[in-house]
Amino acid sequence: MFSEKIERDFLAILEEELIPAMGCTEPIALAFAAAKAREILGGDPEKIIAFCSGNIIKNVRCVSIPNSGGMTGIEAACVLGALCGDVSREMEVLESVTPEGLMESVRFIEKGGCTVEYLESPIPLHFVIRLEKGTDFAEVEVRHSHTNIVRISKNGEILFATEDFGEATALAERGELSVENIFDFANEVPLSKIEKFARRQIECNMAIAEKGMLGEFGIGIGKEMLEMNPGSVFMKMRAFAAAGSEARMCGCNMPVIITSGSGNQGIASSVPVIVYAREKGIGEERMFRALVFSSLLTVFQKEYIGKLSAFCGAVSASCAAGAAITYIAGGTVQQIKDTIDNTLADIPGIICDGAKSSCAAKIASALDAALFAHVLAMKGKVYEANTGIIQSDAGKTIRSVGHIGKVGMKQTDSEIVKMMIGN
Numbered sequence: 001m002f003s004e005k006i007e008r009d010f011l012a013i014l015e016e017e018l019i020p021a022m023g024c025t026e027p028i029a030l031a032f033a034a035a036k037a038r039e040i041l042g043g044d045p046e047k048i049i050a051f052c053s054g055n056i057i058k059n060v061r062c063v064s065i066p067n068s069g070g071m072t073g074i075e076a077a078c079v080l081g082a083l084c085g086d087v088s089r090e091m092e093v094l095e096s097v098t099p100e101g102l103m104e105s106v107r108f109i110e111k112g113g114c115t116v117e118y119l120e121s122p123i124p125l126h127f128v129i130r131l132e133k134g135t136d137f138a139e140v141e142v143r144h145s146h147t148n149i150v151r152i153s154k155n156g157e158i159l160f161a162t163e164d165f166g167e168a169t170a171l172a173e174r175g176e177l178s179v180e181n182i183f184d185f186a187n188e189v190p191l192s193k194i195e196k197f198a199r200r201q202i203e204c205n206m207a208i209a210e211k212g213m214l215g216e217f218g219i220g221i222g223k224e225m226l227e228m229n230p231g232s233v234f235m236k237m238r239a240f241a242a243a244g245s246e247a248r249m250c251g252c253n254m255p256v257i258i259t260s261g262s263g264n265q266g267i268a269s270s271v272p273v274i275v276y277a278r279e280k281g282i283g284e285e286r287m288f289r290a291l292v293f294s295s296l297l298t299v300f301q302k303e304y305i306g307k308l309s310a311f312c313g314a315v316s317a318s319c320a321a322g323a324a325i326t327y328i329a330g331g332t333v334q335q336i337k338d339t340i341d342n343t344l345a346d347i348p349g350i351i352c353d354g355a356k357s358s359c360a361a362k363i364a365s366a367l368d369a370a371l372f373a374h375v376l377a378m379k380g381k382v383y384e385a386n387t388g389i390i391q392s393d394a395g396k397t398i399r400s401v402g403h404i405g406k407v408g409m410k411q412t413d414s415e416i417v418k419m420m421i422g423n
Contacts, residue, residue, distance in 0.1 A: 006176045007193075009173045009176050011194075013172040020258075021191050022253060024091045025258060026056055029146035033149070035093050037129050038083075043133060044132045045082055047114075048132075050117070053123060054417035055413065056123075064251030065080065067253060078114050081094065082131060084101035124220060128142075137154070137192045138154045177292035177300040180333060184288045184374070194289070197295070204256055205256055209243050217246050224408075235368065237271070237276055238367045244271055245267050259295050262317075268366070272321045274287065290325075290327055298371045301402065304403065306405075309405050311401075314350065314366045315343075319370050319373075323336045336377070345383040
């Protein structure tokens with residue numbers, strides 16, 4: 001039985017992490033900050049300057065922005081946020097873009113009203129948005145997480161500033177996260193306390209997955225995958241998750257319930273679980289508990305990697321989904337741990353080279369490995385500890401992989417960014 005503290009902490013994590021976002025979270029974060037800067041400036045800007053860290057450049061460069069008419073890039077995100085954004089909507093800031101506002105934004109971009117500067121920063125998620133009008137200017141600085149504003153100023157006067165606590169920007173305590181505690185919580189928490197989180201995931205994430213399965217976004221990867229093997233439950237799980245990601249990356253304006261700051265992670269950790277439960281006739285309660293399990297396990301893994309890195313977040317989320325399938329299928333804690341180890345013995349080397357439509361293919365590949373890891377674990381087969389990066393316990397393996405993703409791949413991240421910006 002878990003403690004009252006664990007219940008309180010884990011419910012707070014779910015409340016904090018499982019939130020709606022429209023579009024890829026990095027351009028939406030820029031739009032949110034630009035909308036906030038406009039509020040401070042007190043009117044439409046004449047000029048916008050975006051100072052962005054390498055990872056922000058990487059994750060905004062190629063992804064389509066919702067309600068933008070297919071535009072991509074930092075300039076489009078900032079201008080749409082500044083001219084059309086509703087700051088009160090936070091990660092759905094561009095929900096109310098009008099045709100008139102879009103045309104105004106296009107004209108602003110075409111006349112060169114927004115410029116981008118590279119921000120030298122050791123913080124992967126770091127940017128400053130500056131809006132200017134006449135002699136007035138306003139700045140909003142964000143660090144570590146997408147809506148974590150650390151400084152607001154107008155005409156050089158600091159209106160708001162907070163101490164930089166590093167990556168520890170989360171309000172909910174994470175110290176009790178472990179495979180065992182997540183398992184116990186998912187099993188025993190009163191259903192009434194988690195139902196709202198699961199229902200939001202099902203409603204939003206399956207809706208965009210079904211939209212993506214129509215084949216109208218990108219290369220139509222989900223539709224193509226399912227045509228290869230329409231009778232396979234595992235293929236359907238992968239196809240729907242990939243389709244949801246592709247729709248999101250290609251500018252679909254439907255919201256996604258994100259996990260650990262990422263819509264792709266939100267989709268990969270939930271859609272396969274939902275599809276599996278429906279295909280196997282699993283009841284709602286068991287499905288809800290498996291979704292909570294998958295979400296918390298994703299957060300647990302990402303705590304050691306960070307919001308942005310050269311390590312593809314689809315691996316962490318897919319690993320969680322595979323472990324959740326083991327959970328929903330009645331697997332023991334040890335079999336769940338074996339699923340985690342089998343997955344992380346296979347595919348931790350997938351790099352993140354920015355948000356784009358091919359993220360959908362990475363989700364499909366990562367889920368393929370995670371679902372095979374589940375099959376092996378249910379048969380009592382697991383890769384030996386202390387071979388490669390696999391440790392004596394799945395929790396230790398998660399920490400080791402996190403260290404590689406956060407520390408070991410820093411140079412990889414730097415080289416990817418240099419390549420993407422032409423240096």
